[in-house]
Amino acid sequence: MKFPNEIEEVFTKYENQKGNLIPIMQSIQEIEGYLSKESIKLISNKTGISISEIYGVATFYSLFRLKPQGKHVIRVCQGTACHVGNSKDILRAVREKLNLTEMEETTADNEFTIMEVACLGCCSLSPVIMIDDTTYGKLTPNSVKKIINNYDK
Amino acid sequence: MSKIKIKVGMASCGRAAGADKIYKKIESYIKEKNIDASVEETGCIGMCFREPIFEISSKNHKVIYGDLEEIDVPKIIDSFVDENPLQEKAILTNEFDAPENKNLATQTRIVLRNCGIINPESIEDYMENAGYKSLEKALKNMTREEVIAEIKASGLRGRGGAGFPTGLKWEFAYKEKSDKKYIVCNADEGDPGAFMDRSVLEGDPHSILEGMAIGAYAIGADEGYVYCRAEYPLAVKRINIAIKAAEAKGFLGDNILGTDFSFHLKLKEGAGAFVCGEETALIASIEGKRGMPRIRPPFPAQSGIWGKPTNINNVETFANIAWIIKNGANEFSKYGTEKSKGTKVFALAGKIKKSGLVEVPIGMTLREVIFDIGGGMKTEKDFKAVQLGGPSGGCIPKELLDTKIDYDTIQATGAIMGSGGMVVMDESTCMIDVAKFFLSFVQSESCGKCTFCRIGSKRMLEILDKISKGEGEMEDINTLKELAVKVKDSSLCGLGQTAPNPVLTTLKYFEDEYIAHIKDKKCPAGVCTNLLTYEIQPDRCVGCGMCAKVCPVDAISGEIKKVFEIDQSKCIKCGACFNTCKFNAIEKK
Numbered sequence: 001m002k003f004p005n006e007i008e009e010v011f012t013k014y015e016n017q018k019g020n021l022i023p024i025m026q027s028i029q030e031i032e033g034y035l036s037k038e039s040i041k042l043i044s045n046k047t048g049i050s051i052s053e054i055y056g057v058a059t060f061y062s063l064f065r066l067k068p069q070g071k072h073v074i075r076v077c078q079g080t081a082c083h084v085g086n087s088k089d090i091l092r093a094v095r096e097k098l099n100l101t102e103m104e105e106t107t108a109d110n111e112f113t114i115m116e117v118a119c120l121g122c123c124s125l126s127p128v129i130m131i132d133d134t135t136y137g138k139l140t141p142n143s144v145k146k147i148i149n150n151y152d153k
Numbered sequence: 154m155s156k157i158k159i160k161v162g163m164a165s166c167g168r169a170a171g172a173d174k175i176y177k178k179i180e181s182y183i184k185e186k187n188i189d190a191s192v193e194e195t196g197c198i199g200m201c202f203r204e205p206i207f208e209i210s211s212k213n214h215k216v217i218y219g220d221l222e223e224i225d226v227p228k229i230i231d232s233f234v235d236e237n238p239l240q241e242k243a244i245l246t247n248e249f250d251a252p253e254n255k256n257l258a259t260q261t262r263i264v265l266r267n268c269g270i271i272n273p274e275s276i277e278d279y280m281e282n283a284g285y286k287s288l289e290k291a292l293k294n295m296t297r298e299e300v301i302a303e304i305k306a307s308g309l310r311g312r313g314g315a316g317f318p319t320g321l322k323w324e325f326a327y328k329e330k331s332d333k334k335y336i337v338c339n340a341d342e343g344d345p346g347a348f349m350d351r352s353v354l355e356g357d358p359h360s361i362l363e364g365m366a367i368g369a370y371a372i373g374a375d376e377g378y379v380y381c382r383a384e385y386p387l388a389v390k391r392i393n394i395a396i397k398a399a400e401a402k403g404f405l406g407d408n409i410l411g412t413d414f415s416f417h418l419k420l421k422e423g424a425g426a427f428v429c430g431e432e433t434a435l436i437a438s439i440e441g442k443r444g445m446p447r448i449r450p451p452f453p454a455q456s457g458i459w460g461k462p463t464n465i466n467n468v469e470t471f472a473n474i475a476w477i478i479k480n481g482a483n484e485f486s487k488y489g490t491e492k493s494k495g496t497k498v499f500a501l502a503g504k505i506k507k508s509g510l511v512e513v514p515i516g517m518t519l520r521e522v523i524f525d526i527g528g529g530m531k532t533e534k535d536f537k538a539v540q541l542g543g544p545s546g547g548c549i550p551k552e553l554l555d556t557k558i559d560y561d562t563i564q565a566t567g568a569i570m571g572s573g574g575m576v577v578m579d580e581s582t583c584m585i586d587v588a589k590f591f592l593s594f595v596q597s598e599s600c601g602k603c604t605f606c607r608i609g610s611k612r613m614l615e616i617l618d619k620i621s622k623g624e625g626e627m628e629d630i631n632t633l634k635e636l637a638v639k640v641k642d643s644s645l646c647g648l649g650q651t652a653p654n655p656v657l658t659t660l661k662y663f664e665d666e667y668i669a670h671i672k673d674k675k676c677p678a679g680v681c682t683n684l685l686t687y688e689i690q691p692d693r694c695v696g697c698g699m700c701a702k703v704c705p706v707d708a709i710s711g712e713i714k715k716v717f718e719i720d721q722s723k724c725i726k727c728g729a730c731f732n733t734c735k736f737n738a739i740e741k742k
Contacts, residue, residue: 018441018459019439019440019441019458019459020441021441021442022421022422022424022438022441023421023422025424026383026424056443057441057442057443060443060444060600061423061424061425061426061444062424062425062426063383063424063425064424064425075384078345079345079346080345080346080502080503080543080574080576080590080591081345081346081502081508081576082345083345083587083590084503084504084576084578084587085503089728096705117384118427118594118598119343119344119345119346119347120165120384121165121166121342121347121348121351121385122165122166122201122348123346123347123348123500123502123503123508123576124166124201124202124204124348124500124501124508124509125166125170125201125204126502126503128169133386134168135165135168135169136169137166137170138170141732
């Protein structure tokens with residue numbers, strides 16, 4: 001398998017730096033959207049760290065993904081203030097809007113991936129979601145559906 | 154210089170409330186009308202409940218406006234062009250009556266001194282506000298020992314939660330002999346419900362850098378890391394900008410300010426693990442490993458990153474340092490109580506009217522913070538409890554509202570001061586649900602190393618789940634208490650040791666609610682879905698059929714203009730009908 005130049009550059013950037021595993025994984029995920037089997041093997045070859053150790057790190061941290069994700073990532077905040085502000089209803093509305101069951105994360109057309117996250121730090125505007133890098137607050141089940149409409153293809 | 158200056162609050166909270174649109178509108182309006190005005194970004198001033206916010210000033214006037222919409226922008230700017238500020242939508246000024254005029258006056262701002270005032274992306278702005286003067290003072294006029302003595306004398310305690318005296322911690326690292334030492338800022342603010350660190354990172358990043366540089370000088374470190382949560386993209390961006398700017402000005406790097414002190418700082422992005430807020434786990438994460446805590450001793454001060462002495466402090470702790478060096482330990486210790494000096498930033502959220510950030514002297518009572526400063530309850534429902542300290546903390550009931558907020562008094566209630574998140578709850582919050590919420594958080598964030606934390610918390614969660622479904626037995630309460638003690642005693646790190654706190658405090662103060670779930674099979678707050686029934690009140694139902702339309706499982710049937718009925722065997726208790734009915738004809742029991 002041939003890897004794009006960008007990925008080669010990641011290894012050059014972090015070469016000989018102690019503790020470089022997590023930043024390398026983060027950079028590759030940034031480029032590919034997730035960590036594929038092939039890229040994990042490549043990281044192992046380049047760094048000399050065993051595949052099992054890399055897999056251990058990848059599964060320990062919630063931000064690493066081993067499956068491809070949709071074009072847009074919707075992070076639904078489940079922090080305390082959002083929880084008290086009925087974030088479960090928001091989550092249900094998002095799932096309903098995207099036709100996702102509780103077990104599914106990514107829509108069939110690969111447009112959206114939904115993630116439940118602990119706290120986005122915008123508690124005063126709860127309930128909150130974050131689509132890609134944009135945060136939306138003071139949501140209702142209806143308003144969240146409208147917001148998602150703006151991202152529809 | 155422009156005649157009119159506008160600063161828009163553009164922290165994450167401001168952006169989420171629509172500050173981007175306001176900013177663009179200002180830009181386009183001053184361009185269109187060719188008005189002599191400048192606009193820039195600033196951090197969060199703490200009045201999140203009024204977002205979007207901007208401050209506008211001219212030669213003679215200065216007003217903060219809030220609750221803004223795009224249509225307000227031209228009116229306000231025009232009024233400043235005419236030197237006759239609009240009073241509508243003004244929230245804070247000393248020129249006329251405005252609703253938040255007293256808001257900042259009731260606070261004491263040390264940590265948040267620059268938040269919402271300076272442009273966080275401009276090092277010049279920070280320097281104009283005495284920025285990096287404390288670093289200069291420390292490097293040129295103070296010995297390392299004197300810096301440590303000053304911090305010790307100030308009585309500053311770690312703001313991350315545990316409240317360990319900062320000066321003492323520095324002294325431990327200082328005394329270690331090593332060719333290499335590290336200093337780390339823990340910016341992995343993971344407690345759900347706390348967002349003060351985010352606000353400082355986004356609103357005043359240089360204050361953290363300056364605090365770290367002073368700390369590095371004191372303990373003898375030449376390298377440091379800011380370990381920041383990746384969930385805070387704006388904070389990551391601003392810290393990176395700040396590091397570059399400080400390097401360019403010579404406040405970071407080799408031979409800082411012409412002395413022989415060198416200090417290099419890097420940002421490390423976290424990858425999403427709550428347990429990494431624990432010192433030894435954070436160190437493992439910086440080294441590129443799974444963030445698992447280890448046994449202490451050796452403490453990080455003896456053996457930290459790559460086995461070298463390492464000092465870790467929290468964001469808010471570092472943000473205090475430059476102020477203390479500049480104003481002196483005595484000035485700082487004027488605030489607070491005997492054992493807890495200075496101020497503390499609290500993040501107010503939940504069912505409180507004025508949600509946002511407030512900074513007050515330690516030792517105020519919960520009632521003063523929640524009702525006097527926070528404006529009390531958002532709705533007409535009564536105050537029930539305040540959750541303090543996140544997943545390691547607890548719920549404090551109404552009867553204890555006059556408790557003083559300092560490390561030791563709060564701990565005596567069973568909660569902890571923690572990082573200062575305060576989530577206010579009213580009667581519509583179920584305490585079993587809250588306990589379940591925190592426990593499921595801790596359970597999924599447990600790293601799995603200690604058996605009792607890994608399995609004990611799981612078993613406790615299962616019991617709570619059973620109770621919330623109405624399947625609990627009285628014996629379960631004893632089992633919960635028994636497990637709680639074991640999880641506390643048999644866990645290595647703070648996560649496990651404090652994991653049972655939310656369960657223990659709710660059991661302590663709200664045992665009757667547990668009993669209502671177990672014996673009466675009722676959830677008094679109306680939250681636990683399995684214990685609820687939705688019924689249509691025949692006298693109020695007008696037969697519009699809206700409820701039947703929104704019901705996702707077709708459990709509601711009836712003829713238009715006649716009373717509808719819910720088939721309880723099909724009802725999944727989602728509450729869609731309850732939220733839709735305009736005639737209050739559906740009752741939740």
